[in-house]
Amino acid sequence: MSVADAFMLVIAVLGGSAALLVVTSRNVVHAALYLVIALLAVAGTFLLLGAEFLAWAQVLVYVGAVVVLILFGLMLTRAPIGPMAQSNELGKALPVGVSGALFLVLVVLILRSFGNTTFTPRVVTAANLGELLYVDWAFPFMVLGFLLTVSLIGAVVIARQDEGEGPEPGLDFDTEQLPEVPSETDATPSPHVQHTAEVPAGREGGGA
Amino acid sequence: MLIAYPLVFAALLFCVGIYGVLSRRNAVVVLMSVELMLASVTVNLVTFNQLVAERSDVLLTGQVFALFVLAVGAAEVGVALAIILLLYRNRASVNIDDADLMKY
Numbered sequence: 001m002s003v004a005d006a007f008m009l010v011i012a013v014l015g016g017s018a019a020l021l022v023v024t025s026r027n028v029v030h031a032a033l034y035l036v037i038a039l040l041a042v043a044g045t046f047l048l049l050g051a052e053f054l055a056w057a058q059v060l061v062y063v064g065a066v067v068v069l070i071l072f073g074l075m076l077t078r079a080p081i082g083p084m085a086q087s088n089e090l091g092k093a094l095p096v097g098v099s100g101a102l103f104l105v106l107v108v109l110i111l112r113s114f115g116n117t118t119f120t121p122r123v124v125t126a127a128n129l130g131e132l133l134y135v136d137w138a139f140p141f142m143v144l145g146f147l148l149t150v151s152l153i154g155a156v157v158i159a160r161q162d163e164g165e166g167p168e169p170g171l172d173f174d175t176e177q178l179p180e181v182p183s184e185t186d187a188t189p190s191p192h193v194q195h196t197a198e199v200p201a202g203r204e205g206g207g208a
Numbered sequence: 209m210l211i212a213y214p215l216v217f218a219a220l221l222f223c224v225g226i227y228g229v230l231s232r233r234n235a236v237v238v239l240m241s242v243e244l245m246l247a248s249v250t251v252n253l254v255t256f257n258q259l260v261a262e263r264s265d266v267l268l269t270g271q272v273f274a275l276f277v278l279a280v281g282a283a284e285v286g287v288a289l290a291i292i293l294l295l296y297r298n299r300a301s302v303n304i305d306d307a308d309l310m311k312y
Binding site for chain 2: 054066072114148
């Protein structure tokens with residue numbers, strides 16, 4: 001067993017157990033933090049496979065941005081952060097059965113097809129990948145940037161609170177839990193008046 | 209390096225993700241499980257790319273695809289969290305069983 005094999009085993013055990021904790025942990029914030037470990041294990045796998053740019057992109061995009069976004073989502077939805085009861089129509093047997101059977105089938109197939117196949121990973125630097133990306137894949141890369149822009153704008157449009165939008169009237173709500181909607185009619189106009197009165201005076205002083 | 213290690217690791221991540229999608233009811237946890245499945249797919253892409261590149265010195269298309277999957281996954285998280293936020297605002301719940309307006 002080579003050094004790379006040993007590292008790969010350690011990373012696989014770490015990442016696999018962290019992934020299991022993501023889906024079994026009752027505390028949602030803990031699940032998000034275990035997701036960090038699982039994604040870091042994936043980045044470590046990329047490093048061992050010689051894909052160094054992908055490894056750092058994984059760390060930057062997933063560990064840096066996506067998990068923070070998920071934590072913000074947890075905060076904004078005020079999700080039951082503590083242990084939550086999982087009402088479940090499917091029961092326990094079906095998910096375990098489906099995923100376990102699929103895992104068994106996949107492992108048997110992998111070991112039968114690639115059980116003894118070895119390879120020496122070739123280190124792919126950012127320069128290699130960048131040359132390919134900006135020459136051969138330039139147009140798809142631009143489309144990808146466009147997609148990111150569109151999804152950003154789309155997310156803002158979806159999450160915006162429209163006028164008169166709110167909980168459906170039929171639902172019984174705990175109004176304490178709802179995010180507060182700042183209503184413009186309640187705001188007292190006096191700070192605005194003061195502010196607008198001060199601004200011209202300040203400008204005159206600055207100009208003189 | 210034995211190629212079975214990263215492949216089995218990817219299979220494990222994928223199956224754990226499927227278990228999470230099927231068993232958990234919190235929409236954010238379901239989203240995290242989908243992220244696990246996407247990560248396992250990128251591991252597979254990079255592994256087979258390295259295998260093929262060693263055998264026949266072809267281009268690094270697999271890694272470019274993995275990068276694309278990474279970017280699309282990030283875009284997906286943004287839109288999905290916006291949808292979850294909207295669901296929470298209208299239903300006061302992030303339980304995906306409550307999002308049944310179009311069920312029948």
